[in-house]
Amino acid sequence: MFDPLAVRAQFPAVQNGSHDDECTVYLDSAATTHKPQIVIDAITHYYSQQNANVHRGSHRLTAKATEQFEQARDTVATFIGATSSKEIVWTRGATEAINLVAQSYARTMLTEGDEIVIGEMEHHANIVPWQIVAEQTGATIVKVPMHPDCTMKVEDYQSAFNANTKIVAIGHVSNVTGTHQPIEQVIALAHDIGAVVLVDGAQAVAHENVDVTALDADFYVFSGHKMFAPTGIGVLYGKQSLLDSMPVWHGGGKMVTKVSFDKTTFNDLPGKFEAGTPNTAGAIALATAIEWLNNLDRAASEAHIKRLQNRAYTKLSTVDDISIIGYQADASVLTFVVDGVHHQDVATLLDQQGIALRAGHHCAHPMMDALGVKGTVRASFAIYNTVEEVDAFVSAVIKALDIL
Numbered sequence: 245m246f247d248p249l250a251v252r253a254q255f256p257a258v259q260n261g262s263h264d265d266e267c268t269v270y271l272d273s274a275a276t277t278h279k280p281q282i283v284i285d286a287i288t289h290y291y292s293q294q295n296a297n298v299h300r301g302s303h304r305l306t307a308k309a310t311e312q313f314e315q316a317r318d319t320v321a322t323f324i325g326a327t328s329s330k331e332i333v334w335t336r337g338a339t340e341a342i343n344l345v346a347q348s349y350a351r352t353m354l355t356e357g358d359e360i361v362i363g364e365m366e367h368h369a370n371i372v373p374w375q376i377v378a379e380q381t382g383a384t385i386v387k388v389p390m391h392p393d394c395t396m397k398v399e400d401y402q403s404a405f406n407a408n409t410k411i412v413a414i415g416h417v418s419n420v421t422g423t424h425q426p427i428e429q430v431i432a433l434a435h436d437i438g439a440v441v442l443v444d445g446a447q448a449v450a451h452e453n454v455d456v457t458a459l460d461a462d463f464y465v466f467s468g469h470k471m472f473a474p475t476g477i478g479v480l481y482g483k484q485s486l487l488d489s490m491p492v493w494h495g496g497g498k499m500v501t502k503v504s505f506d507k508t509t510f511n512d513l514p515g516k517f518e519a520g521t522p523n524t525a526g527a528i529a530l531a532t533a534i535e536w537l538n539n540l541d542r543a544a545s546e547a548h549i550k551r552l553q554n555r556a557y558t559k560l561s562t563v564d565d566i567s568i569i570g571y572q573a574d575a576s577v578l579t580f581v582v583d584g585v586h587h588q589d590v591a592t593l594l595d596q597q598g599i600a601l602r603a604g605h606h607c608a609h610p611m612m613d614a615l616g617v618k619g620t621v622r623a624s625f626a627i628y629n630t631v632e633e634v635d636a637f638v639s640a641v642i643k644a645l646d647i648l
Contacts, residue, residue, distance in 0.1 A: 246544035252628040254280040269633045271601040274419055274447060274577050274624030276469045279533075283472060286532040290525040298524050299498055299515075313524050316531035317514070323534045324464065325455035326481055330513040333487070334522055337478035338446040339369040341465035342413075344480055344517065345442055346373040348490040349463075350411055356382030359408045361401065361439075363415070364390040364614050365423065368607040370413050370444045383410070390614050394421045394570025398429045405437050412441045416448035420606045420622065422553075422575020431460055440486070446470055450537070451546055451576060456481050468526060473533035477526030480517075487513050494519040545627045549576045552625040552634050559638045565645060569620050577624040585648050587619040593644035594621075599637050 252258055257278040258270065270278065290312075296305035298313045314329070321329040335341040350360070360374045364387055378385050388404050390396060401412070412434045417424055431441045442463040445454060450471035456464045461481070468477040482490075492499060492510050496519035502509045510516045556578050560566055569579040582590050591603035604619045605612045612619060623637060 246541055246548045246627075248548055248627065248630055251540070251545070252630070254282070255628050256281055256284065258628050269599050269629075269636050271599065271623040271625060271629065271633070271637060273626035273629075274470070274622065275602055276475065277450065277472050277626055278628060279472055279474065280536055282536050283474070283529050283533050286529045287474060287525050290528055297521055309524055312528050313522070316527040319531040319534050320479055323454075323538070324449070324479075324481060325457045327457055328484060331481055331484050331487065333480040333482065333514045333517045334527055335465075335478040335480050336476055336523070337467040337469070338444060338465040339373075339467075339478075341463075341478055341480035342369055342442065342444065343373045344493050345463050345465075345482070346377040348493040348517070349440070349486065350374070350377045350383075351380055352491060354378075354381040354383040354410060357408055358383040358410045359386045359406070360384070360411045360413065361386045361388060361404045361409055361434075362413045363388045363396050363401075363425070365394065365396060365418050365420065365608065365611045366413065366415050367419055367444060367446070368609065369446075370415055370442075371610065374411070374413055384408075387610075390611060394418070394423050394572075394611075394615075396423070396425050398426045398433070401426075401430050402433050405433060405439065407437065409434070409437055409439045412439050413444070414441065415444040415446075416454075417445075417451070417575075418570075418608075418611075419447050420577070420608050420611055420620070421570035421579050422447070422572045422577040423570060424572070424574070427461075428459060431462075435460065451549070453542070462486060468530040468533065471533060472537065473530040474526045477523050477530050479530075484513065487517070490517075492516050492519075496520045498522075540627070549625050549627060549629075550574060552629055552631065553578055555631065555634050556623060556625075556638060559635075560641060563642060563645070566641070569615065569617075576626070577622055579620045579622045581617055581620050582645065582648070587621050589648065590621050590641075590644055593647060594637075594640050597640040597643065599640045601637075 255278045294308050296309040298310040317329045317332045321332050386404050388400050434441045440462040443461045445464050445466040449466045462483055464481040469475040499511050499516050499519040565583040567581050587603040602622045
């Protein structure tokens, strides 16, 4: 059995969400999750008890910090099924990880006429870096269209593939609708034509088991802050053979073995991609979040989230003037529009009733254009939410409609 109240009690931001008798129902976890106390404690402990830089110095504090920093890398490698911790590169988040691949891998191998295939429902972070590198190299962006039900079909990707396809950028799960993309089949088809695949897993890793080796993903990226860890820490997984072949991106300390004005030699993996002082506390806290997550019954916790989402859908789908966008029964988000009403007006009225959610284009302009809307309202559910909060959310929406 999954006890959401026991889990909820571990999140100070949820427990402290009542101020001046106004309770905040937090339904914006797809943007960023709250952090359990154990993760907050990990950050506090590092800065208060063992603050030191890593891979530098000879004293015990730096040795301990380095040990925990690298243990955190091992934890991540195990968590996503990497074959070696050398395949785990620390970044500031999924966005920086994608940019690293675009500038270090793609920019050095793409030439005019090469093609980068991207789906229409991708987050801006998995579009804009590829547009930049396409301009730099003369490569072309090929768009795979989204279907009206907010799904992406394997056959549409296959139709876009040809001998010029070099890179495929695909999200594991849509941040707008929670749609699962057919990444397994897409990866296999892309490899058949010699293309490399980057998977944006920012919305997936908190909700399902990911095995990058089984997927045969070439690159897989995610952010810590969407899976109960701090902001400012993320992960780039890359196959070791690819990472070895890639030139360095940022230059500075730590990513070198010898610097002279005649010649600089660079560090081995993964250090060659980690210039400067890293987010040591963030890496340790991410590992703590992973360990905490692994101690849950993940199947039961996800079943709880889906029950919340399904309950919200069942109640709102019968309300006049509300249109649910791309409903996915196995998702953690519910996206909708109110006929004739701007999405921000809806969100403002909900905020006034203590409901915190997201309204806008969700960093997915091409998807909004395909849907013919300027933006949507998105409620996203997490393990610390309750049935009572779902009912409060639905009541607030109905009250807002009465006002509008």
